[in-house]
Amino acid sequence: MAAKWVRMVTAQTPTNIAVIKYWGKRDETLILPINDSISVTLDPHHLCTTTTVAVSPSFDQDRMWLNGKEISLSGGRYQNCLREIRACASDVEDEEKGIKIAKKDWGSLHILIASYNNFPTAAGLASSAAGFACLVFALAKLMNLSEDHGKLSAIARQGSGSACRSLYGGFVKWNMGKNEDGTDSRAIQIVDEKHWDDLVIFIAVVSSRQKETSSTIGMHNSVETSMLLKYRAQEVVPKRILQMEEAIKNRDFPTLAHLTCADSNQFHAVCLDTYPPIFYMNDTSHRIISIVEKWNRTEGTPQVAYTFDAGPNAVLIARNRNAATLLLQRLLFYFPPGDGVDLNSFLIGDKSILEDAGLKDAKDLEALPPPPEIKDNVPAQRYRGDVSYFICTRPGRGPVLLSDESQALLNPETGLPK
Amino acid sequence: MAAKWVRMVTAQTPTNIAVIKYWGKRDETLILPINDSISVTLDPHHLCTTTTVAVSPSFDQDRMWLNGKEISLSGGRYQNCLREIRACASDVEDEEKGIKIAKKDWGSLHILIASYNNFPTAAGLASSAAGFACLVFALAKLMNLSEDHGKLSAIARQGSGSACRSLYGGFVKWNMGKNEDGTDSRAIQIVDEKHWDDLVIFIAVVSSRQKETSSTIGMHNSVETSMLLKYRAQEVVPKRILQMEEAIKNRDFPTLAHLTCADSNQFHAVCLDTYPPIFYMNDTSHRIISIVEKWNRTEGTPQVAYTFDAGPNAVLIARNRNAATLLLQRLLFYFPPGDGVDLNSFLIGDKSILEDAGLKDAKDLEALPPPPEIKDNVPAQRYRGDVSYFICTRPGRGPVLLSDESQALLNPETGLPK
Structure with missing residues (x-):
């Protein structure tokens, strides 16, 4: 010894x-x-x-x-x-x-x-x-x-x-x-991770000026003050767990998407019902949800699910590579990089998705057309710099020894x- | 005839x-x-x-x-x-x-x-x-x-x-x-309206770029899809109604304030729990809540209650004229008028509150000190133009013939x- x-x-x-x-x-x-x-x-x-x-x-x-x-x-x-x-x-x-x-x-x-x-x-x-x-x-x-x-x-x-x-x-x-x-x-x-390997996941890291409530303090306050949380935990989640397990086993994307979005929204609803209220999502988070909801509705069946943890960042799960490509075009149309940020540092992780989406440089980003689901007469607004960067990834394996x-x-x- | x-x-x-x-x-x-x-x-x-x-x-x-x-x-x-x-x-x-x-x-x-x-x-x-x-x-x-x-x-x-x-x-x-x-x-x-006549009410009309869901459609969707709404209507509201009636009869401001804020937050929580989710509050609404919560906490007892309807505008109920004056100073510190907007059109309704708050013109607005409850080392941020205008009013009478x-x-x- x-x-x-x-x-x-x-x-x-x-x-x-x-x-x-x-x-x-x-x-x-x-x-x-x-x-x-x-x-x-x-x-x-x-x-x-x-x-x-x-x-x-x-x-x-x-x-x-x-x-x-x-x-x-x-x-x-x-x-x-x-x-x-x-x-x-x-x-x-x-x-x-x-x-x-x-x-x-x-x-x-x-x-x-x-x-x-x-x-x-x-x-x-x-x-x-x-x-x-x-x-x-x-x-x-x-x-x-x-x-x-x-x-x-x-x-x-x-x-x-x-x-x-x-x-x-x-x-x-x-x-x-x-x-x-x-x-x-x-x-x-x-x-x-091999069971459902065509899922593609994007993370939108959202710029935020707000100081956030830590999740430890947040959930403590929710347990103490939210009347809705108790109902959620006892009545809503048990049913959703069973449905979600089934959806995952069956690779049923519409059900996965619906439950994922609804449960994220309900979690943030409970945060709002907490006293004092907790806001993790901001206007950019809300915009990402609206963009996804509008596209999913137009397609008739969900292409993408969204979920948000204790902060404004969006996690977006696309049903497959094709949907991921179309999603990326939308995300980059609405949230182009701020001045001086190049595409290479604006999308990290699996960068090969850029090629699939036909995007090589800043010029291609500027040339992105508005998504076809926008039918309003008002020109679509772009929110430059509101997303700091995107990460493209996928479901993965557990811990390994190096x-x-x-x-x-x-x-x-x-x-x-x- | x-x-x-x-x-x-x-x-x-x-x-x-x-x-x-x-x-x-x-x-x-x-x-x-x-x-x-x-x-x-x-x-x-x-x-x-x-x-x-x-x-x-x-x-x-x-x-x-x-x-x-x-x-x-x-x-x-x-x-x-x-x-x-x-x-x-x-x-x-x-x-x-x-x-x-x-x-x-x-x-x-x-x-x-x-x-x-x-x-x-x-x-x-x-x-x-x-x-x-x-x-x-x-x-x-x-x-x-x-x-x-x-x-x-x-x-x-x-x-x-x-x-x-x-x-x-x-x-x-x-x-x-x-x-x-x-x-x-x-x-x-x-x-x-004479029973509790020292209340002062401000409305902050918040600038918004979002197209809002009409309340008719919003509540229809909530009834159809929010699992939390049913629980709210059956279990939460009946108790709050009794407590609120008592608080009003007794002019018990802390209880009125707590219930008003909690119920507004729960209503917006239900909107978030709706599918697709409804966002009526925006970042400015959230900031107003945070400012009020911070001040109330510092004072040890509520000075102001907030409530939001189907949109981003804040309705703020101050416990009396003195609290209203201090509230106005805070609101105008954080949300000064946009360029070219004069104080006279920025606060409408009962303009005499401006005099109480010692505010005569734009110069006085610029000179407003940060509220003492800000103890952070970071300088307080001001959100110029994020509120379109304020209305100062009070509880009033019912319909009359002219x-x-x-x-x-x-x-x-x-x-x-x-």
């Missing part, structure tokens, strides 16, 4: 977007929700967290760096995850490196953690979901946990509720559970950030 | 603003609501409709002019009101003018109507409420109805639901009623608009 070794594990975990929303806790410490929720995991190529965890007898305290900056681990959420994971740790032996850790040693060994999001943080893109899922997954590998993903999911939940859903790819359901200790409040996979040590965020000798 | 006479009546009726909202009909033809509602009638000096109705054996059809422009009376709502009123008409005799109309004659006599709003129409200021109330009140006087205001209220309701509440001054309750024929769905006065013929909108000889 005295040898100067560092054991390190690096993992990558996707973020996820709820299509049936989680809003409201019945236990704020254990993070137990008042209803089930369902999410789609996003392709980690475009939106994920990479986390390296290291253990060494030479470390004298637990430390963590997020996007290169050291942050405190003293918060209850980190402490809960670390304690729960340590409690499940097993013996580890790596003969090659001369490492031997007994189960009982984990309580006294310290951990260093480095985490990095491949997308802008604080843009309201659920970075804490990917972050806690990745931390728990990486620690589980480091400590050789024999527990299945379900157990890991229940641990990640104690870091950030929605993190429990990022332990799986594809479509995922978080069962609220019934036990007081939360052991049955964990995620399960409904279908993997065995290539060059991808590690910590130095294999010192355990400190590279 | 063959003599060439014109009998004319002119009336003035205020508009009203709901503090417990009406949203959703159980009968769309009779206009029967799914819950009770409560409103405050506004001072007709600032917001009212004036209507002149005339009858003469020489008229060969019913006709109407609204704000000087002829409009069709063929719609069901006008027809229902006219039919109901005619059914209650009595004998009329005016010896001086040589007029004698028997009860049975009313079915064959035609009516000319001219109506005028003393506030901008289509600004979302409930002009139809004042309009139908005034039409019914004026016709009732013309036709010498012996029915009380309750019956008139039930007739006005068939023109526009909220019109039934404009038959009374002060605070008014619209009982939803139980009868299938709607005879018990009518307004009653809770207290008159006996001075110079105020009539129709020519006493011809019955045509002056």
Whole structure:
């Protein structure tokens, strides 16, 4: 044990977007929700967290760096995850490196953690979901946990509720559970990411001048003051969960779209019914909804679903590549980039969709015709700069280990950030 | 009866603003609501409709002019009101003018109507409420109805639901009623306008680029699609109605303020829960709410209540003249007039409040300090031009007859608009 070794594990975990929303806790410490929720995991190529965890007898305290900056681990959420994971740790032996850790040693060994999001943080893109899922997954590998993903999911939940859903790819359901200790409040996979692989997902990162209410405070206030939330959780969501699971299994896009939009709207309705009221959507969010609703109505069957989390950003799920192309043309018509922003930084993620849409440069954007569903005599208004940028992505897989040590965020000798 | 006479009546009726909202009909033809509602009638000096109705054996059809422009009376709502009123008409005799109309004659006599709003129409200021109330009140006087205001209220309701509440001054309750024929769905006065006369009311007319959903279509869609509306109507509103009546009777401003704000927010929550969702409030509306909430919180007890109808305009109820002065300073700090708009046209209604607030001209506006409740280090943002203008008013009386013929909108000889 005295040898100067560092054991390190690096993992990558996707973020996820709820299509049936989680809003409201019945236990704020254990993070137990008042209803089930369902999410789609996003392709980690475009939106994920990479986390390296290291253990060494030479470390004298637990430390963590997020996007290169050291942050405190003293918060209850980190402490809960670390304690729960340590409690499940097993013996580890790596003969090659001369490492031997007994189960009982984990309580006294310290951990260093480095985490990095491949997308802008604080843009309201659920970075804490990917972050806690990745931390728990990486620690589980480091400590050789024999527990299945379900157990890991229940641990990640104690870091950030929605993190429990990022332990799986594809479509995922978080069962609220019934036990007081939360052991049955964990995620399960409904279908993997290959089951419905023609979906295309856009995220519109909306410029906002408003300071937003954190989702922790927001849902606390909703539980305390919204009379509609209780009804939603008890009467509305259970039915929608069953319908959504069916829709996903059957790849029934119209039902998925209808439920996704209606549930997003109802979540924001509950926020408005909270006292004092919470506004996460702004005029740009409203415009995106109106554009999608108008197009869907014109087509006679939904081409796109929209959903909004605790912020103004829109997540748009297109039924297939063709619909995604037509959607992108609409989005870029209404929300062209602000001055000096080039197309290459305005659409990130899967940029090949630009080619499908026949868009190569700023000139093509300016030449986009108004969508045919606009029949009004008034010329369509364009809202330049109201969307900061778009991300094009798709449903993706769950967490993976990165065995290539060059991808590690910590130095294999010192355990400190590279 | 063959003599060439014109009998004319002119009336003035205020508009009203709901503090417990009406949203959703159980009968769309009779206009029967799914819950009770409560409103405050506004001072007709600032917001009212004036209507002149005339009858003469020489008229060969019913006709109407609204704000000087002829409009069709063929719609069901006008027809229902006219039919109901005619059914209650009595004998009329005016010896001086040589007029004698028997009860049975009313079915064959035609009516000319001219109506005028003393506030901008289509600004979302409930002009139809004042309009139908005034039409019914004026016709009732013309036709010498012996029915009380309750019956008139039930007739006005068939023109526009909220019109039934404009038959009374002060605070008014619209009982939803139980009868299938709607005879018990009518307004009653809770207290008159003198009961609580220190309230001051501001209306912020908010600039909007959005085309709004009409309230008729909006409430139809809500009844059809919002799962939360049913719960609101059955479980939430009945309790609030009782609490609001008590608060009004006791002049309990904190309770009035809390219920008014919460009920406005819940109405807009239901609109969001409607499919497709309806957005009546915009970013400016949200900002006004945030400003009021922040100030109320800082003061420890509510100084101002806000409520929004089917549009972005804010109605703000200040607890007294002092609070109104402080509110006005805040409103004009955050929402100064756009370029070229002078203070005199930017605040209409009771302009004497400007003097109380120490504001004489544009220079005073620019010099307004940020409200003390702003403690952030970031300088407060001002939203120039986002409010088109403000109206300062107060609770007011119900309909009155205008006996001075110079105020009539129709020519006493011809019955045509002056």
